[in-house]
Ligand SMILES: Nc1ncnc2c1ncn2[C@@H]1O[C@H](COP(=O)(O)OP(=O)(O)OP(=O)(O)O)[C@@H](O)[C@H]1O
């Protein structure tokens with residue numbers, strides 16, 4: 001892939017600490033991800049997926065290698081609010097109501113306030129009616145959905161989702177999958193999605209990267225050439241099986 | 250149970266008090282409510298004016314001290330490099346022996362309210378600084394990452410995340426500061442002022458006027474409790490959640506180099522500030538002694554040996570009172586808190602009462618305690634212990650209440666019983682709060698013991714300072730300040746080191762902050 005607009009990771013590696021107690025979280029890793037696509041990252045717990053995502057977001061400096069998105073480093077991308085991340089623990093501010101938390105995404109990204117658009121996002125993630133609730137009054141899954149709405153509010157070019165549906169029940173998850181995917185496809189957002197659900201990975205993404213146990217290395221790179229919307233099908237099941245096989249190693 | 254109207258309960262309590270006071274009238278300890286009422290009735294104008302004076306002094310000190318505390322905390326967060334130095338500065342203000350600083354400020358300011366206001370301000374700087382600093386820091390990593398992932402810098406972070414997160418901590422800090430400012434104002438008045446509740450206390454003590462002493466102590470207590478409750482109500486109005494941890498160790502993760510280096514740095518800063526302040530204002534050497542003068546006085550002068558012996562004897566006397574009182578206050582506070590968790594309904598009952606009692610300026614009641622228990626060691630030890638007991642009890646009850654729910658459920662699911670749960674989950678959860686209050690209690694203990702000595706017992710370093718202040722022996726006064734300040738810093742550093750050693754094993758997450 002030679003598209004200069006792609007997300008390119010070249011020899012990216014991360015080691016925590018040094019000396020005998022050092023932990024190699026991410027092995028040197030070369031990946032190119034086409035602009036406007038959705039890529040799922042799957043791998044065993046603790047293998048380094050969050051670390052990789054945090055490095056792409058510029059929150060963590062790689063110990064080796066470089067990252068470019070459309071020719072920009074994570075830091076410049078960050079500075080012009082070109083990326084948004086939904087965190088594993090939602091990271092909602094407890095003193096803000098749901099609406100305030102979603103609006104915060106726009107505010108942090110220095111976009112003009114747009115209450116109507118915020119409300120539309122809240123409806124999209126199925127939280128209509130909860131606009132005036134505080135995070136403490138929401139369930140874990142509701143908080144994660146709020147975090148996704150907040151990430152979308154800034155209208156990012158690069159969307160990083162760290163297990164965004166981890167605490168959402170199966171049915172809501174399927175509904176969200178069905179409704180959110182077209183949204184970021186339509187916006188041309190480049191999306192990286194960390195998930196533990198193989199079926200979700202295959203349903204949502206154009207490509208699944210399977211990582212080894214720590215230190216994270218790409219052990220399988222599986223394209224998902226299926227049309228959307230993706231209903232259960234033999235091809236889907238085959239792809240899921242391929243991902244599972246790669247995960248088993 | 251028969252529910253009696255409140256009025257009846259209160260009337261019965263008052264009657265019991267009256268009878269008890271009448272019966273023990275010879276003991277000369279407890280004033281009867283009627284006597285107190287009579288005194289208040291006859292001296293309404295006087296009390297009213299004195300309250301106005303002390304209240305105004307306390308309010309000014311409250312404003313200045315809290316402003317300074319908040320500014321220092323903001324600076325520490327925005328300029329992480331300066332944090333260590335700022336922390337040391339605030340700690341110095343906290344460890345300064347207020348009782349001895351009063352007379353010197355008196356000479357500095359001349360007549361007027363300057364000294365009282367300064368002491369009131371000094372007594373709130375550190376606690377507010379620490380609460381706000383902890384609040385500004387009590388922000389999960391992911392909130393910081395959130396702001397960073399949009400490329401926003403420290404200012405946005407401060408405005409959108411840290412400040413709102415710190416607001417409940419600020420309110421809690423202000424709550425602690427209100428009675429402290431009142432206390433500082435009264436101590437300032439003890440050491441020489443023309444008007445105010447502190448002056449009335451000293452006069453009542455000199456005249457052995459029991460009802461007057463009681464009346465002023467009750468008034469001071471009521472005012473402090475009102476300020477405490479008022480700020481609490483304000484916090485609830487703003488619907489702030491009470492803070493998670495208050496007064497936790499703020500930066501100990503970086504304190505690897507050890508408490509000793511920090512202690513030495515603190516002493517160096519203290520000496521530099523001392524010398525610098527004296528020189529900057531070009532204060533006359535006659536009373537504004539410099540570190541070198543104190544060194545001469547205690548080490549190189551011909552009579553230095555006698556000076557030293559005099560000072561150390563007084564210090565020894567003070568320590569034999571302060572240390573047992575300190576230990577007793579801490580142990581009783583923590584012990585009662587632990588006991589109360591075994592009886593949760595009782596704890597729910599005790600907490601508000603002790604929160605209210607904590608806000609009483611114990612110093613105002615010190616003369617009463619000393620009167621009750623005599624001028625020997627017992628009285629002073631009790632003053633120190635009481636001063637420390639309530640804050641420790643409240644802090645520990647809060648700490649115990651913060652025991653992680655899932656862990657409690659885990660123990661319950663094995664039907665482990667309240668004792669095992671206390672030992673396995675609640676006590677470890679209480680430790681950070683316990684150590685925080687042990688640290689904060691060091692200057693409190695010194696304040697309590699020196700005030701009791703100054704006002705009532707006539708022993709120890711407090712009495713020595715009272716004597717040398719009245720004879721204008723400034724060399725000795727400065728030496729006393731230096732020695733007490735040093736002792737406070739050293740003890741504080743010792744407790745902090747112990748705290749680090751213990752918490753590193755029991756709750757490392759508290760140190761990572
Ligand atoms: N700040 C850190 N300091 C030291 N080690 C870290 C740090 N962050 C992560 N690690 C280590 O790096 C490894 C990878 O962590 P990471 O959070 O990236 O895993 P993950 O794949 O996201 O796991 P999960 O699926 O459970 O979320 C782990 O072994 C973890 O202990």
Ligand SMILES: [Mg+2]
Pocket residue numbers: 049050051088162
């Ligand atoms: Mg993770």
